[in-house]
Amino acid sequence: MLSRKWVAAVAVGALMVAGQALAADKKVVAVSIPAADHGWTAGVVYHAQAAAKEINAAFPDVEVVVKTSPSAADQVSALEDLSASRKLDALVILPYTSEELTQPVKAIKDMGTFITVVDRGLTDASIQDLYLAGDNIAVGANTAKFMIDKLGGKGDIVVLRGIPTVIDDERIKGFQDTIKGTGIKVLDIQYAHWNSDEAFKLMQDYLAKYPHIDAVWANDDDMLLGVLEAVKQSGRTDIKLALGGNGMKDIVKKVIDGDAVTPVETPYPPAMIKTAIYMTVANLIGQAPVRGHVKLDAPLITQANAKEYYFPDSPF
Amino acid sequence: MTALSQSVPASGARQYRFSWADAGPFLALAALLALGFLVNPDFLSETNLANVITRSAYVAIIAVGATFVISSGGLDLSVGSMVAFIAGITIMFMNMMAPSLGVWAIPAGMAIAVVTGLLCGLANGLVVTVGRIEPFIATLGTMGIFRALITYMTNGGTIPIDRSLREAYRPVYFGTLAGIPIPILISAAVAALGAFVLYKTKYGRKCAAVGANEDVARYSGISVVSTRTIAYVIQGACVAIAAICYVPRLGAATPTTGQLWELQVITAVVIGGTALRGGKGRIWGTIAGAVILELIANLMVLSDFVSEYLVAAVQGVIIIIAMLVQRFSK
Known part of the structure; x- marks a missing residue:
């Protein structure tokens, strides 16, 4: 025992x-x-x-x-x-x-x-x-390159920037350095604090202020959601491009679906x-x-490679 | 007691006497419109004004409730987080019900929003009155709780509304009735109801009395606890109505929804002529205050004078000037 x-x-x-x-x-x-x-x-x-x-x-x-x-x-x-x-x-x-x-x-x-x-x-x-x-500079620069290409080197655009931080400054710098010397003219640039609601209001104001806008760049996808709603409400058809940045799944989905206004996306994944x-x-x-x-790098997400950046189960 | 005894006989006489103090916010509004027209004639275009007044509706509706809370001597810092929380609950409920109820999930969700709002307001009210916690601290606490709950519900991301409901619900923000955007009509209705309750009912008088002097009100046989609690419940209902109008705009709730709205709401109420220390409420002034705040932001974008870096500073200066104009016009 x-x-x-x-x-x-x-x-x-x-x-x-x-x-x-x-x-x-x-x-x-x-x-x-x-x-x-x-x-x-x-x-x-x-x-x-x-x-x-x-x-x-x-x-x-x-x-x-x-x-x-x-x-x-x-x-x-x-x-x-x-x-x-x-x-x-x-x-x-x-x-x-x-x-x-x-x-x-x-x-x-x-x-x-x-x-x-x-x-x-x-x-x-x-x-x-x-x-x-x-690479935040590349996020701005690659978006700008695509825009220059797509608009044929000239056009009037408006920009929404985020919260005053290094990230925001770098994206804006990358964008502005790239369009320098081209026919792309930034009509207006204002802070919308990476917030959809503020971006919605700001875009409404841009639309009221400028009778003709060729393209919009919101340097983050949260803001792009607000921008798209404001454009939809206005019924305006002069806006040929509305681009964002970051790689939010809703926007990547738009790229996959071949959206005409948002055909590309830049990742900061x-x-x-x-x-x-x-x-x-x-x-x-x-x-x-x-x-x-x-x-x-922040390679352009297009319809061809969008699947690689699409995470349907992620909250973002 | 002073507020109580004065306001009853004065209400009949007031109609014949022009009060600069009461007209203050409307004069400021008129001045702002004139200034805006000088800066950019597009400012007074129908589309621009409709846009601006429509989007001021959230803050205006919430601020009607805040007028009750503040005039009764309270304060509610939780309204911004509460909008986000209620919007989140509403969307989750609508999405859950969409397969079985179809489009009827929308009115069902609205009912849930109102119930949630009433309960949130009741919770705030009870903590402040029965718990005897300073309103600033109590609602700072619930502000954190509501914000954390919406962050938890969304996993930090977004809760989008079901695609099948999106188009059906859109008109609540984007639709018009007889040419007037629906959110404007809703906020006008809320304000009219609020003005009736605050100016014409016994409860409205109690509210002002409790805010003016708590002890005197108590000795006069007014229940301070129930008067203040009801003010918070009204606030909760107003936040729910704002959330109902908010959801169809972007069709989603996120952890940043309604951030800092509490400050806009309090500013609108004070610009409108309500005393922050309580005892006096001005519903229509509050509405004017909410529109003024939104117009200032709009004006900043439509003008080309102000650097993007200085917008907030100029807004602050305009608000302070508006308050000074009111102060010295008395």
């Missing part, structure tokens, strides 16, 4: 030790991203969770943990929590703000963790092992978080060298 109990105890103990060893062997990849508070960040959360699920299923030795935070302060706390209980092999982070997150990320780096920074850089670039971002997670894991598991700067 006694010996049988002993055998059972030893067996259970052995199992527990083995389980511990197994867990310890797992490489832990923490992913820290902003919580979903608008379309684009909602897309980031969706793609990060999708990547975690796929990788955890494909590689039993890897555990990807996704943590979302509603503010910069929360993200700092989240980093502390993630790193307090176990050693992180890698951290993939899309920082809320550069300044506030730099020191906390450095503290984790000092523990020997591989650091991947996505989209927004830290103030000290030496902290990151891998940096991956999109939230799915870049997925690229970053996969590359980080490739380094951990496959010893693939990934250190460096990766800049995703």
